[in-house]
Amino acid sequence: MKKVRKSFHSVEVLHGVDLTVRAGTVHALMGENGAGKSTLMKVLAGVHGLDSGEVYIRGEKVEIQSPKHSQELGVAMIHQELSAIPEMTVAENIFLGREPRKGIFIDHKKMQQMTQELLDNLKVAIAPSVKIGRLKVADQQLVEIAKAVSFHADIIVMDEPTSAITDNEVEYLFQIIADLKAQGKGIIYISHKMDEIFRIADDITVLRDGNYVNTWEAKDINNNILIQNMVGRELNEYFPKVEVPIHDVLFEVKHLTQKGKFEDVSFAVKKGEIFGIAGLIGAGRTEMMQAIFGLAKLDEGEMYLEGVPITIHTPKEAIAYGIAYVTEDRKGEGLVLEMPVAHNITLPSMKMFCQNGFISAAKEKSTVEEEIEALRIKVHTPAQLAGKLSGGNQQKIVLAKWMMKHPKLLILDEPTRGIDVGAKSEIYKLMCEYVAKGNSIIMISSEMPEVMGMADRIMVMSNGIKSGELTRKEFAQETIMKLAVSNI
Ligand SMILES: Nc1ncnc2c1ncn2[C@@H]1O[C@H](COP(=O)(O)OP(=O)(O)OP(=O)(O)O)[C@@H](O)[C@H]1O
Ligand SMILES: [Mg+2]
Numbered sequence: 001m002k003k004v005r006k007s008f009h010s011v012e013v014l015h016g017v018d019l020t021v022r023a024g025t026v027h028a029l030m031g032e033n034g035a036g037k038s039t040l041m042k043v044l045a046g047v048h049g050l051d052s053g054e055v056y057i058r059g060e061k062v063e064i065q066s067p068k069h070s071q072e073l074g075v076a077m078i079h080q081e082l083s084a085i086p087e088m089t090v091a092e093n094i095f096l097g098r099e100p101r102k103g104i105f106i107d108h109k110k111m112q113q114m115t116q117e118l119l120d121n122l123k124v125a126i127a128p129s130v131k132i133g134r135l136k137v138a139d140q141q142l143v144e145i146a147k148a149v150s151f152h153a154d155i156i157v158m159d160e161p162t163s164a165i166t167d168n169e170v171e172y173l174f175q176i177i178a179d180l181k182a183q184g185k186g187i188i189y190i191s192h193k194m195d196e197i198f199r200i201a202d203d204i205t206v207l208r209d210g211n212y213v214n215t216w217e218a219k220d221i222n223n224n225i226l227i228q229n230m231v232g233r234e235l236n237e238y239f240p241k242v243e244v245p246i247h248d249v250l251f252e253v254k255h256l257t258q259k260g261k262f263e264d265v266s267f268a269v270k271k272g273e274i275f276g277i278a279g280l281i282g283a284g285r286t287e288m289m290q291a292i293f294g295l296a297k298l299d300e301g302e303m304y305l306e307g308v309p310i311t312i313h314t315p316k317e318a319i320a321y322g323i324a325y326v327t328e329d330r331k332g333e334g335l336v337l338e339m340p341v342a343h344n345i346t347l348p349s350m351k352m353f354c355q356n357g358f359i360s361a362a363k364e365k366s367t368v369e370e371e372i373e374a375l376r377i378k379v380h381t382p383a384q385l386a387g388k389l390s391g392g393n394q395q396k397i398v399l400a401k402w403m404m405k406h407p408k409l410l411i412l413d414e415p416t417r418g419i420d421v422g423a424k425s426e427i428y429k430l431m432c433e434y435v436a437k438g439n440s441i442i443m444i445s446s447e448m449p450e451v452m453g454m455a456d457r458i459m460v461m462s463n464g465i466k467s468g469e470l471t472r473k474e475f476a477q478e479t480i481m482k483l484a485v486s487n488i
Contacts, residue, residue, distance in 0.1 A: 004053035006039055008388070011380055013039055016053065017212045019205055021155065021186040026177060028201035028218070029190045031230055032420040033392030034378035035207040037190050038080055041157045044188075045077040046070030057155070068097075076153035078144045080160045080190070080391045080418070086133025091115035093132050094147045118146050122176060137328065138165040138281045145176065156180060157188045160391065162196060163418045167446070167481075168280060174200055192392070192420050193447070194223055206230055231422040239453030240429050244436045246456065247271035249307070251323075251409050251440060253292065256301035261287040262464040265301075269409065274431060274441045276455025278448070279484050283461040285444045286328060289411050293318045293325040319348075324407035326398055328414040328444070334398035337387030341379050342368045344386045345401045352404070371400040376426055392419045399427065403434065410434065411442045416450060428454055448477050462487035 006014040014036045021027045029037050042048045044055065046067040055062050057073050064070050070077075085093065091111045092099075100110040115128035124142050132140060141161060148156050158177075162170050177187055177200060191197060197204065198218060206213040206229045213229050252268040262284035269275040277285050290296045292303065294312040303310050305321055312318045318325070327334050336344055345368050346353065353364045368382050375396045379389060386397060395418055402410065412431075416424045431454065435441055445451040451458055452475045460468045460483035468483040 001040070001044065002054045002056070004040060004043060004055075005051045006036075006043060006048060007051055012051075013210045014043075014050075015210045017207060017210070018215075019188075019212075020215070021188055022203065023154070023186050024181055024184045025202035026181060026187045026189050026200050028197045028204045029188055029207070030197065030204060030226065031207035031213075032378075032422050033396075033418075034209075034390040035230075035420075036210040037207060038159055038390060040207070041077060041159055041188065041190070044070065044155075045075055045157065071151055071153070074154035075157065076148040076151040076155070077157040078141075078148050078159060078161055080163075086131065088132055089129050090119075090126055090132060090135075090143050091128040093143060094118065094150055115146075118150050122146055122149065123172070136281065138169060141165060142169070145173065149176070149180070153185070155186045155188065157190075159190045160192070160418055161189075162191060162193065165281060165446075167448070170196070192418060192424070194226070194421065195449070197226075198223065208232055227421055230420070239449075240425060240432060241454055242432045242436065244272050244432070246273050247438065250305070252304040252307075254302045254304075256288060256291065256303075257299045258284075258287060258291055258296065259299050260464075262461070265461070265466045267459050267466070267469070269440045269442060271438045271440055272435050273456045274435055274443055274454055276451040276458040277442065277444045277461060278446070278451050278458050278480050279461035280488075281446065282463070283484070284464040285461055286413055288461075289325060289413060289442070289444065293323065293411065295325075319405070319407070322408035323411065324402045324405055324409070325411040326402050326413060326415060328417060335386050335394055337385065339386060340383045341372075341377070341386050341389065341397060342382035344397050345371055345382075345404065348401055349405045367404065371404060374426075374430065375400050376423055392423060395419055396423060396427070399430075403430065407439070409440045409442065411444075413444045414446065415443060416445075416447070424450075448480065452477070452480070460484055 001017065001019045003016040003018065004014055005012060005016055017036065017040055019040065031037050039048065043050045046064045046069055055064060062073055094115055095111050099106045100114065101107055112128045119126055124146060126139055126143065145161060161173060180187055189201065201218045203215060204218050204221060204226065205215040208230065247270060249268045250271045254266045256265045257263050265288060279285050287296065291298045294314045294317055310321060346364050353360050372379060372382065377396045378393050386394060399415065416427055419427065431441055443451065443455060456472055458470045458475060458480065459466060460480055462484050465487050467486045470479065
């Protein structure tokens with residue numbers, strides 16, 4: 001791609017970007033949230049037309065007309081925001097628009113069979129007939145990957161493919177990538193996880209604010225220089241963990257059980273504490289938080305807030321107790337994509353802006369501006385629709401909206417998924433300030449450096465049970481991994 005320019009409604013977001021991907025390599029495309037990575041890739045995938053610039057595939061100049069045309073040219077893209085239709089089965093989703101046919105009818109049997117072969121080849125254990133909406137985010141992502149592979153594309157774009165999968169699955173994805181590479185394909189890989197980049201990238205291109213910064217061979221650049229080029233400044237402390245005084249217990253659970261999901265889990269979170277929960281996907285962490293928050297039923301167990309027994313049947317009750325839950329799935333649960341950024345932030349705390357029955361627009365506006373500033377959310381205007389923001393910026397809005405309610409206990413489920421290095425450290429800073437005021441945070445995280453960097457204690461879950469609890473002194477990656485797989 002040469003000198004690619006792209007505007008949305010007269011705002012230019014790509015200012016002449018270059019990208020050269022060699023066959024048989026993994027090319028990492030890096031940059032902060034909103035830098036233009038996804039937009040550039042959507043130009044390549046035919047989702048967006050370009051305003052000016054040129055695209056060459058196998059040395060030939062191409063004018064990409066549509067997503068279908070891009071596919072025909074040998075490009076497959078796994079999008080950052082999962083877009084599969086929940087009611088469709090895995091097979092229907094993979095072969096959408098190119099279903100095998102018997103006469104005029106779709107040959108469902110053949111389609112199932114082809115899907116099964118594809119999944120078997122990738123060693124993915126998902127049934128072709130199951131509905132997409134019933135799969136976990138991680139499995140949905142694997143289906144997207146299977147779909148991309150099924151196009152036999154020469155250029156495969158993976159826009160944050162590991163944002164929702166844990167270490168084991170990442171290893172597995174890397175094997176798939178190694179195979180694709182050996183077949184001479186070019187893989188464009190977008191991720192905010194720095195350690196991944198240095199493991200798999202051959203070449204690295206950095207974008208900043210829609211500008212092309214530079215391209216290096218991965219062996220010629222180190223982590224610090226890469227980050228410096230991405231954020232345009234030096235980042236002195238990545239995990240700004242501040243030790244704050246820890247007081248008595250705020251929230252305690254005993255013997256929490258939901259049959260088939262988690263069993264007999266007890267823990268207590270203290271005021272001022274960041275309580276980390278580590279584990280593999282499927283360990284039952286999210287299900288447990290959902291039950292605590294009133295989104296699902298508990299079969300057994302007790303909950304106490306400041307020593308007083310409480311029961312929670314609905315999120316509304318949880319919120320009334322001062323408990324907030326930021327979900328891992330921003331598109332499904334966290335965000336109203338068709339609404340302006342401003343309303344998304346203020347929606348759950350509308351009461352704050354009401355005076356004598358009227359909404360104080362001025363107060364709402366200044367609060368929104370403060371939050372946008374504090375979290376460095378990249379928007380053109382607060383009136384912009386949330387759905388038009390870059391992925392990481394959407395996640396920051398979900399956080400902003402809950403932090404504004406000042407809950408006593410903030411439950412964060414994979415809080416920095418898809419968030420860039422600069423913004424991550426901003427969020428870590430906010431978390432520290434938040435607990436310094438005597439509040440508590442429960443943080444589910446599958447990113448080992450994050451949970452070890454930020455938590456005061458870590459509870460590890462394995463296949464529905466609590467397999468251990470560690471204090472900061474005892475934190476070690478190996479110990480946590482061992483506990484995470486101890487019940488499998
Ligand atoms: N459909 C759209 N309409 C208007 N603006 C858009 C649209 N899509 C993207 N933008 C804007 O273009 C800029 C680049 O966004 P893009 O999604 O490419 O960022 P990104 O580098 O992929 O970020 P992230 O790491 O958060 O995914 C952002 O300012 C974003 O708000
Ligand atoms: Mg993106």
